[in-house]
Amino acid sequence: MAEATSTSSNRGGLGSGGVRVPQEPSLKTGVVLSDERVDFLREQAFCVLRVKTDKWNRFIGAEENQKIILDFLDHIWTNRLLLFTGPGGTLHAGDAQTSPPWKTKLLCVLKRGVKRIARQGFRHQLRLGEVPGYPMEHLPVVISEVG
Template sequence: MATDKRLDFIENYCTLFLHVKPDKWTKFATSEEVHSMLNEFYEKHDVTALVITLNPTGQLVPCLGFPATLKNKGVYFVKKRRENVNKDNFLDLLLVGDLSPSPVEQMMAVVEEVVYSLFMKHENLTGWPQVVADDVIRAAHRLKNEMFVMGGKIKGKTLLPLPDHLDTLESAVDMFDTLPRAVDSTLLHSIETIIIDWSHQIRDILSKDSAQPLLDGLNPLPRVEFDFWHSRQVNLQCINEQLYAPQVKKIADILERAKSCYWPALRNVFKDVSAGLKEADDINLYLQPLKVVLEEVEQAEYQQVYILKGGNNI
């Protein structure tokens, strides 16, 4: 009995992306419900997508269309045109790819590894007007930086994007005066734009007030204050470590040697982060003795709460 090449095609990609074991695939491929769903995908023009995922027990689960939520990795098969999928056209008709359970992280990977990489290769821009090519490259780099910053926010961190043209930073520090004017202008503009972005990111963090829940009319417990200062301390420590990275030192050297008007702005970034981190360190240190006491108060019944004064119970 001849095998269905379309099913073999789907099996190959499920094995590749989902690492499906033979017994799991056999159970999937011999199910009447699965065959019915596959035939619907093959034969109905308006059914344009098939997604196969793994459930928590490791079984393959098909879905016609993209699911609203995805708990595990999946593989998608999408029709390029609204046609029947037959044994002769499936290779040309189907677009295949994998899905991550985290759409944002997948989008970040696509932007950085596909979109940005494509525009960074000059041969892909051959024939484009130089003004258009430069504008597209700047837009791609900006999108990449925005994805980078968003990824940090998802993890609860503030990540500082780096400027493009990093490949020229090594020589720029030592030979800044000998660089062509066009390269100087491009490099400086890229760096100065990043300094503006850094200033906004750090200002947003330092402008937050731990009393904001009270100002909003809420009734926060003491732990909200502890969490606020702990989070700020960790975040500023992360930023501080980034600012002392070798690439940032090169950026600072270039701004200083070029006598850029953004050199003082970068120095202010260092000062603000340093002062903010010292403040967060001090407040966290002095909040620790209160933390234990207030946690006990939160857990106790109102009648059991006692007064502390001068270190003695009253």
């Protein structure tokens, strides 16, 4: 599990090289964990994908996954988020161009006519759906319900 900690060997000085190098701002797990929108996605992953707490913590602890989720929520260039499990129950995230390399159930999260998901009333701005791992097997049922 990744923890957001910061240590500095510089201790207020310039160090032996005489140059202070600013650290790259990185995503902090605490910021993501305190976001109610991310909590909502976590709850959905627990319910739909049957993700266990340790798998979610490992998933959200990775900077790449934090970036994917926050990009989806806060930026206009992405309007779809896919969450799916892999071998061993590991959780993965992607967008519409991402296709899981294995047959697995997908949790699809779509923006409902908005570009950015607000921190207030966000549940009404999202559309959720689940797609079974073998969607063609369920097609006759869907067709019979529509017809």
